[in-house]
Amino acid sequence: AQFDKVVGMVERxxxxxxxxxxxxxxxxxxxxxxxxxxxxxxxxxxEIVQKEVFGPVLPVMSFDTFDDALDLANDCEYGLTSSLFTNNYRLIERARTELLFGETYINRFHFEAMQGFHAGWRKSGLGGADGKYGLLEYLSTKVVYVQH
Structure with a gap:
């Protein structure tokens, strides 16, 4: 079923x-x-931008300013993960506080640390249960990974 969903989303x-x-x-x-x-x-x-694909598909959007990028990223009902590649710590701080995602990866191409908390915001995920942070499920925990 998931395979057919991915095929259909890309075809549309x-x-x-x-x-x-x-x-x-x-x-x-x-x-x-x-x-x-x-x-x-x-x-x-x-649909390919607004929905969670859960397949190896990346829709790439262009933008003019960082504010535009934040607006585009946050303009959906889901909030599982977001990624940002920059060496500008002012933009990193803005992303950390303004992106509406349960996980934000900065300068990383691989995801979640094994001991980390894994949960989406908004319509993403079913809550979190990883590590000791699973007890904090009723809070809006945010994880930011920075690699430089």
């Missing part, structure tokens, strides 16, 4: 004008494998 994005830079198709052979996919020219209100 392509039909709506998204440009595929790599991937955009199933991988031949046994199993349910989908090629890592990068899309541009996606509309902010499109």
């Amino acid at each position: 994005a392509k039909e709506a004008g998204a440009k595929v830079h790599c991937g955009g198709h199933a991988i031949e052979g046994p199993g349910y494998r989908y090629a890592p996919t990068v899309l541009t020219n996606c509309d902010q209100k499109s």
Whole structure:
């Protein structure tokens, strides 16, 4: 079911004008494998941008200012993870406080530390239960990872 969901979301994005830079198709052979996919020219209100894909698909959006980037990132109902690549600590601090996501990864391409708390905000996830922080489930805990 999830494989079909990913295929459908990418196909609908392509039909709506998204440009595929790599991937955009199933991988031949046994199993349910989908090629890592990068899309541009996606509309902010499109399903591929607004919904959680849970597949190897990255819709890339352009922006003019950091404020625009924050607005685009926060303009959805979900809030599982966000990522930012910068060496500007002023922007890191703004991202830490203004991005509406349960996890924010800064200058990292791999996710969650094993001892870390894992939970989404808004319509993402079912709460958190990792480590001692699982007891704090009723708070809006935010994790920020910075690597430099």
